Amino acid sequence: KIEANEFHYQEQTDPIEYVENICENMQLFPKEDFLTGDQLMFEYNPEVISLALALLTPERANLLLLSPEHEGHCAHKEKWFGTNYSIEDLPEEWAQRWAGDFDLNPDLHLPAENKFIATDFTLKPSDCPDTEVPVRIVNNERGCLWFKKDNKFKIPKAYVRFNLLSPMIQKSPENLVLFDVFVNILAHNLAEPAYEADVAQLEYKLIAGEHGLVIRVKGFNHKLPLLLNLIVDHLADFTAEPGVFNMFAEQLKKTYFNILIKPERLGKDVRLLILEHCRWSVIQKYQAIMKGLTVDDLMTFVSGLKAQLYTEGLVQGNFTSTESMKFLQYFIDKLQFKRLSVEVPVLFRVVELPQKPYLCKVKSLNKGDANSEVTVYYQSGLKNLREHTLMELLVMHMEEPCFDFLRTKETLGYQVYPTCRNTSGVLGFSITVETQATKFNTDYVETKIEEFLVSFGEKMTNLTDEAFKTQVTALIKLKECEDTHLGEEVDRNWFEVVTQQYVFDRLNREIEALKLITKAELVSWFMEHRDTTSKKLSVHVVGFGEEENDQAGQSSCGPNPAEGNEDQGQALKTSSYGEVSKLTFLPASPMLADATLINDIRAFTSSLTLYPYHKILK
Incomplete structure (x- = not known):
C-alpha cells in the first residue's frame, strides 16, 4: 500500500536520474515493468511468501557478532583487509532449546498497524481566496504563519516548516554548542517513535539554524499533522540521558574538528568572523566543547530556550488555511512559551570594510594537508534588488574566463570559481582558488587573481552588444524555469520567510530588472569595484608544502584522529594536526606589500563602522 501510494503520487524527478533508473530497470525486468519494476510489487503470490517464511527457522540461522571485545579471541584472518575473525558452531544446548517449546521474547512481535499510512488522498477545496504567493494568515506576538494552497501540482501532499527563533542561541559559543547537542538529541529521541512515519513516506528534518530551530515535515497531508505533533510533543517533553549527552558531545568534538581541518571550511569561518559582527567562530565552539x-x-539551556520564542511558519500544499492555523496554535499551546521581550534579528550586522585592501593569512590547522585556499572578496555595501541582479549577471560573465585563466592556463588548482556574495544582506563578490602548497604559495595565487581581474576588466570594456545580450537572455531563462515539483517552490518561499524578507515574487522582479540593465551599467558596476575606493578583503588558508617554506614531508597525509581510537582529549586537541583551537596568523610576502595585514580579527573589526541591518527588498 505504501509503495503504491508513493508511486501513484510521486513528484517529478530529475530527467537524467529518471533515464538512468529506467536503463537499470531494463536489465532487470520485463518490458511491461520497466517503469514500475523497482517501485511496485507487481505480483502478489502468497505461496512464494509462505515458502520464504518456512525457511526462516533457527537451525538455518547464521549469527554474526561484531564487537571490539572480541579482540584477541579471533584466530583466523581474512586475506583482503587482514580482519581477524572466528567461526564456531552454535551450541547444542541452543539447538535443543529452539527445537522444543520455550517462552518467546515479548519484544519480538509483528508491528502494529502503522497509523501514519495515508488513506485519504482527496484534494481539498480552498477555504480562502487562492493567491500566487504565500499570505500571512496568523500574526501575533508569539508568531506568524504564511500559507499558500497548492493549485498547481494538485497532489495530496504538503510541506510544513517552522522556525523557532530564540535570543538564547547566539549569546555565547557555549550556547551554540548546547544548541547543536540539543538538536542532535532531539532527533535521536524521535528516531524510534517517528520510524513508522518514515516507513509511510513522511519526512522530517530538524536543523540547528543560526538564530532558531528549524522544523521541516513533508509528505501525504492526511497523516502529516500526526508527525508534526509528535515532534512538538518531544520538544515540549525533552529529556537527555547522561550517556546520550556524552555520546553526542564526543560526536560534536569530531564534527567541529573535521570542519576546522578543511581549508575551505576554515576560510569561510575566518571570512565571516571578520565580516559579521558578534558571530562566534567554529574555533570558539570547539574551545567551548573541549572545556567540558x-x-x-x-x-x-533548553529551559531558557523554550521559555521565550517567536515561531514563524510556512504551510504549502493540500491543506486549508483553517487546518494550517492549528499547527501554529499547537506549538503555542504545547510549549507554553512567552513572547520575546526583544526582537531576534535573523541576520548579523556586517562591518563596513575600509577603502583599501586587507589580507588575513592563517596557517591550515591540518599539518597533513597541502591544500590551500585563497578567497579575494570585494564588498559592494547596502544595495537593492536591481544591483543584486546586476552582481549575478557580472559573476555569470566572469565564470568562464575565470576558469579559463586561473585553472586552464595558470593551472592553479581544480576548484576555481567566482561567487555572488550576500553576507547578511550586504552585497559583494569573490573569487576563490583552491591550490596546493607543494606547487604554489598563496601570495602568488593572489597575484594571479589580480592579473585575471585586470584582463577581465579589459574584456568587459570590449564586450560586444551581442555577447552582453546573450548572457542577459541566459540568466533570464534560468530564472524563468518552471518548478518541477512543489518542493522547489516551497524552498524559494521558505528562504523569504526564514530571512524575513517576504519578497515572494523576487524572481519576477529580477527578470524585469535584467530587461532594463544596460551594457554600460554592467561595465561601470565592475569598474566601481576596481577603483581606489574599492573595499577588498583577502583570506588565505595556507597549506603545508615546499612552496610555503615548510619542511619536506610535512605535507604528507597523516592519520585522522577524529576517526581513530586514540584518547579523544589528546587526539582532538593536537595529534598530527597541531593545535586546532587557535589560529596562527602569517605575514605576507613582498608580492602583497600593498595589503594591510590582519593579525588580530577582534582588534581589527572593533574599530570599523557597522552597517545597519539590511534586507534586499526592492
Whole structure:
C-alpha cells in the first residue's frame, strides 16, 4: 500500500536520474515493468511468501557478532583487509532449546498497524481566496504563519516548516554548542517513535539554524499533522540521558574538528568572523566543547530556550488555511512559551570594510594537508534588488574566463570559481582558488587573481552588444524555469520567510530588472569595484608544502584522529594536526606589500563602522 501510494503520487524527478533508473530497470525486468519494476510489487503470490517464511527457522540461522571485545579471541584472518575473525558452531544446548517449546521474547512481535499510512488522498477545496504567493494568515506576538494552497501540482501532499527563533542561541559559543547537542538529541529521541512515519513516506528534518530551530515535515497531508505533533510533543517533553549527552558531545568534538581541518571550511569561518559582527567562530565552539559541558548545562539551556520564542511558519500544499492555523496554535499551546521581550534579528550586522585592501593569512590547522585556499572578496555595501541582479549577471560573465585563466592556463588548482556574495544582506563578490602548497604559495595565487581581474576588466570594456545580450537572455531563462515539483517552490518561499524578507515574487522582479540593465551599467558596476575606493578583503588558508617554506614531508597525509581510537582529549586537541583551537596568523610576502595585514580579527573589526541591518527588498 505504501509503495503504491508513493508511486501513484510521486513528484517529478530529475530527467537524467529518471533515464538512468529506467536503463537499470531494463536489465532487470520485463518490458511491461520497466517503469514500475523497482517501485511496485507487481505480483502478489502468497505461496512464494509462505515458502520464504518456512525457511526462516533457527537451525538455518547464521549469527554474526561484531564487537571490539572480541579482540584477541579471533584466530583466523581474512586475506583482503587482514580482519581477524572466528567461526564456531552454535551450541547444542541452543539447538535443543529452539527445537522444543520455550517462552518467546515479548519484544519480538509483528508491528502494529502503522497509523501514519495515508488513506485519504482527496484534494481539498480552498477555504480562502487562492493567491500566487504565500499570505500571512496568523500574526501575533508569539508568531506568524504564511500559507499558500497548492493549485498547481494538485497532489495530496504538503510541506510544513517552522522556525523557532530564540535570543538564547547566539549569546555565547557555549550556547551554540548546547544548541547543536540539543538538536542532535532531539532527533535521536524521535528516531524510534517517528520510524513508522518514515516507513509511510513522511519526512522530517530538524536543523540547528543560526538564530532558531528549524522544523521541516513533508509528505501525504492526511497523516502529516500526526508527525508534526509528535515532534512538538518531544520538544515540549525533552529529556537527555547522561550517556546520550556524552555520546553526542564526543560526536560534536569530531564534527567541529573535521570542519576546522578543511581549508575551505576554515576560510569561510575566518571570512565571516571578520565580516559579521558578534558571530562566534567554529574555533570558539570547539574551545567551548573541549572545556567540558554537562547534561545539567544542557537542560538549563533548553529551559531558557523554550521559555521565550517567536515561531514563524510556512504551510504549502493540500491543506486549508483553517487546518494550517492549528499547527501554529499547537506549538503555542504545547510549549507554553512567552513572547520575546526583544526582537531576534535573523541576520548579523556586517562591518563596513575600509577603502583599501586587507589580507588575513592563517596557517591550515591540518599539518597533513597541502591544500590551500585563497578567497579575494570585494564588498559592494547596502544595495537593492536591481544591483543584486546586476552582481549575478557580472559573476555569470566572469565564470568562464575565470576558469579559463586561473585553472586552464595558470593551472592553479581544480576548484576555481567566482561567487555572488550576500553576507547578511550586504552585497559583494569573490573569487576563490583552491591550490596546493607543494606547487604554489598563496601570495602568488593572489597575484594571479589580480592579473585575471585586470584582463577581465579589459574584456568587459570590449564586450560586444551581442555577447552582453546573450548572457542577459541566459540568466533570464534560468530564472524563468518552471518548478518541477512543489518542493522547489516551497524552498524559494521558505528562504523569504526564514530571512524575513517576504519578497515572494523576487524572481519576477529580477527578470524585469535584467530587461532594463544596460551594457554600460554592467561595465561601470565592475569598474566601481576596481577603483581606489574599492573595499577588498583577502583570506588565505595556507597549506603545508615546499612552496610555503615548510619542511619536506610535512605535507604528507597523516592519520585522522577524529576517526581513530586514540584518547579523544589528546587526539582532538593536537595529534598530527597541531593545535586546532587557535589560529596562527602569517605575514605576507613582498608580492602583497600593498595589503594591510590582519593579525588580530577582534582588534581589527572593533574599530570599523557597522552597517545597519539590511534586507534586499526592492
